[in-house]
Amino acid sequence: MTTERLDLARYADEITGQARRAAAELSLMTSGAKDAALGAAARAIRDSAAALKAENEKDLVAGRTAGLSTALLDRLELTDRRIEDMAAGLETVAALRDPVGEVITGWRLPNGLRIQKVRVPIGVILMIYESRPNVTADAAALTLKSGNACILRGGKEAVHSNLAIARILQKAIAEEGLPAAAINIVETTDRALVGNLLGMTGRIDLVIPRGGKALIARVASESTIPVLKHYEGICHTYVDEGADLEMAEQICLNAKVQRPGVCNAMETMLVHEKEAAAFLPRICRSMAAAGVELRGDEAARTICPDMKEAAEEDWSTEYLDLILSIKVVKSVEEAIGHIGTYGSGHSDAIVSRSMESIEKFTEGVDSSAVFVNASTRFNDGGQFGFGAEIGISTDKLHARGPVALEELTSYKYLVYGSGQLRE
């Protein structure tokens, strides 16, 4: 091993070692202590706005020099508004109910043993994320509140901002009596260290990559630690035979254009053939008016000849843009089949008045959230009432759909007896 690699191994050992010790301490902290620390962290962020902007400026200068796109530079920038949002976010998490200690269920056995299934923290969570520096504060708040120590590894383009935020948080929580190592930030931008960390089973309990598909795929393929993935959202809305077409139009528009760049936005619209002639002209007009480029199958283009022809790859593309693919289907079964083949199991909706169609769709579509007469845009921890979220899981193990405080916990069984023996 070269000295450099040895140094990385030593660094990984140190950061995970201190995180594990902090996690053990943190798991015994009261909600009151954790909430006070989050409150202090919020105040510290507000009080440090000027220093944060100075550090952020270093990233912005480096980003401009490196030729980052305007969009990326915008995501990178910490304005007064964004700093205030970060502080407010810490307070929001402090105000949420502590999931740790919740008795999920409990029962008594015939032999008198009393069993309680109790929520506990997971342990040490490694977060790997991309450009937005506010993720540093968001992730730290959610993991801390759920009793977990975190190791944060942000994008290298935001390194000064991320380090500055993490240092402020560490100092603030330490002053409130929490272990500073409840929040750890990776100081090196050496990508090799991530490889070290992803192999540290037993030291790190869960990895959450937050960013584009490529980042998530790379982390998942490299990690021997469980990874909670939020892959892409190829989301559908199916307009059923007999649907309220006014409602269908509003839902489809909302799902496509209200915020096209996010994972729960609609990418493909499926329309029952009996409604196509009535529905397609009106929805195409409103979509076009909203600036949406339309790509249809042959049947759709027969009715609306202006739209482009959809290619096979359109059905499996997450546009994250003002583009919509449209397909005419013969039945709810065909819609379900299309979603099963091309969808990503994220968010899919049916607009229908038929109990039979709705039953078939909700049973047959295997997605993290299935919507009936509502926009796919509601698949979100905030909208679901979870208060905050760290992402939307497309996994089926551990957590599916919005990942919030509960999803950042495990459980253990407490069994109370009076001398019971197994026969």
Place this chain on the structure above:
Amino acid sequence: MTTERLDLARYADEITGQARRAAAELSLMTSGAKDAALGAAARAIRDSAAALKAENEKDLVAGRTAGLSTALLDRLELTDRRIEDMAAGLETVAALRDPVGEVITGWRLPNGLRIQKVRVPIGVILMIYESRPNVTADAAALTLKSGNACILRGGKEAVHSNLAIARILQKAIAEEGLPAAAINIVETTDRALVGNLLGMTGRIDLVIPRGGKALIARVASESTIPVLKHYEGICHTYVDEGADLEMAEQICLNAKVQRPGVCNAMETMLVHEKEAAAFLPRICRSMAAAGVELRGDEAARTICPDMKEAAEEDWSTEYLDLILSIKVVKSVEEAIGHIGTYGSGHSDAIVSRSMESIEKFTEGVDSSAVFVNASTRFNDGGQFGFGAEIGISTDKLHARGPVALEELTSYKYLVYGSGQLRE
């Protein structure tokens, strides 16, 4: 690629393809249909006892030729009693409540959206297991009941028995209208195929290795698919200051000798120093009478000089045998610290009358089950009232402790609206 490897890749593609199609069908089956199929499978197993024993004989002959140990040959053998137990096991699972479709929780949002969190199958589960052929029937029953398709890969020493059992089950469920490919068995004993399967993310949703530590470690290190692990049980019983020593003696004896070869048996006993002089002589006598070899630390050996000296590695050894390590501790905190350092997070117990000690122990010990005044041997799906289990998870993600029907499911959110749009 050689022809052989190409053939394996094609085989892996076929078996996972048919499993996925069957899983989609199975997820829509009613409980009645699944239970009828399990009942038919039980009858078919009973009716095929002679044929099963004939196939099993082939494995036994091969095993004797290969020089398998008496213990392994015993585990391999299908007696009339074991065949009846297998059939009865299928009926037991049929009689359990179907977890699929359960509404785990539900609520209404301020905007009128109604959310239901509903239990759904996971999909395709790969089971990799060792010698006992009854696992073939057990695993097939639990996965089928929970709506999952399974791919079974048993040990090569039981290949004839496993294939015979799987064929009977497939035929029986197909006659009841279920897809035969809900149950798949790997026909080749070529270990390379396991490598192929463990890389098939997207085709297989979960891997459950069932067997020794080496098997589980190998599967976990090779798999890109989530693995549900049940690693070793280095289980402790801590006898607190002021404990009822008669109760402590019975609990420790039960935890050690009632069935020493299993994961929830005690391996280390921790005794508070204030009770050591009174407790150690009596427990050592009863343990010795039960044939248990004792290995103590210096303080324990001062009181009971007959016991061997425990080496450092004793504290982290899962004996699975009539051996017990013993340590004298100064406090409940020291006991908790020892368990945190050397334990495996499986099952740990405290015998105590002190509310304070019990609170500290149940909070501070991070194991899948923590027992108060009861034997660690109760950490078991059957004992917990789950009806059946596929193992005891030492993971903290997805499932922890006994893995039964509920733990073989995921969930999805169903969201019912009346035209709600996101603002």
